[in-house]
Amino acid sequence: MANRTADYVRVVETITAQIRAGELKPGEKLPTYAQLADQFDVSVSTAQAALRILRDRGLVEGHQGKGTYVAGSPETP
Amino acid sequence: MANRTADYVRVVETITAQIRAGELKPGEKLPTYAQLADQFDVSVSTAQAALRILRDRGLVEGHQGKGTYVAGSPETP
DNA sequence: CCACATTTGTCCGTATGTATC
DNA sequence: AGATACATACGGACAAATGTG
Numbered sequence: 658m659a660n661r662t663a664d665y666v667r668v669v670e671t672i673t674a675q676i677r678a679g680e681l682k683p684g685e686k687l688p689t690y691a692q693l694a695d696q697f698d699v700s701v702s703t704a705q706a707a708l709r710i711l712r713d714r715g716l717v718e719g720h721q722g723k724g725t726y727v728a729g730s731p732e733t734p
Numbered sequence: 735m736a737n738r739t740a741d742y743v744r745v746v747e748t749i750t751a752q753i754r755a756g757e758l759k760p761g762e763k764l765p766t767y768a769q770l771a772d773q774f775d776v777s778v779s780t781a782q783a784a785l786r787i788l789r790d791r792g793l794v795e796g797h798q799g800k801g802t803y804v805a806g807s808p809e810t811p
Numbered sequence: 812c813c814a815c816a817t818t819t820g821t822c823c824g825t826a827t828g829t830a831t832c
Numbered sequence: 833a834g835a836t837a838c839a840t841a842c843g844g845a846c847a848a849a850t851g852t853g
Contacts, residue, residue: 663840689818700842705820706783713787721819722850740821766837777823782839798838799831813853820848825841832836 664699668707671697676716676727683729687717741776745784748774753793753804760806764794 662670675681687708688696694704708725711717719725739747752758764785765773771781785802788794796802 665840691818702842702844703840706786706841709783709820710787710790713790719819720850721848722817724818742821768837779823779825780821783822786839796838797831798829799836801831801837815852816850817852818848818850821846823843823845825843827842828838828840830836830838832834 664697665703665707665710668693668697668699668704669710672707672711673716681727683727685727687725687727689724741774742780742784742787745770745774745776745781746787749784749788750793758804760804762804764802764804766801 672681672687681687687693690701690704690708693708694701697704708717708719712719712725715728717725718728749758749764758764764770767778767781767785770785771778774781785794785796789796789802792805794802795805
């Protein structure tokens with residue numbers, strides 16, 4: 658027992674909470690893969706896996722060469 | 735045009751279609767990672783990534799040591 | 812227009828842990 | 833005790849898009 662939460666789940670939940678709390682607003686840019694990996698003390702691969710899920714859930718949108726942005730803005734579709 | 739679909743997306747969509755078509759019924763066991771990787775001609779890592787998304791969407795449920803099963807059965811929650 | 816750095820996106824292989832049989 | 837199978841984590845490699853000089 659004492660189920661340890663997986664790292665990528667923690668990243669997903671933390672960012673999700675920040676969005677729902679309004680700390681990250683629609684259209685706003687998230688940190689890069691490398692920065693998130695550094696902040697959460699995980700590898701870039703793990704940070705990518707977390708963002709992949711957030712993309713799949715429609716919470717964020719990634720744009721190659723630019724960055725990852727919070728979805729929900731009227732300008733994003 | 736000619737949008738090249740990512741391998742893991744193709745796996746996700748194929749399995750999703752099979753479930754929605756009733757080809758894979760709730761409670762039924764899916765092939766193993768290795769078998770799926772072989773069928774779709776992708777690596778095990780890619781097959782895992784696809785199943786991770788299907789789990790995240792609640793379409794399937796994984797059980798360590800047993801296998802991955804189609805969700806929606808009254809016995810699965 | 813071209814070269815370069817940055818950043819996201821995808822894919823692969825491997826290692827380790829945990830649960831089941 | 834050993835084999836099988838899912839779950840997580842890491843690192844490396846390459847492509848594609850963007851922005852800058």
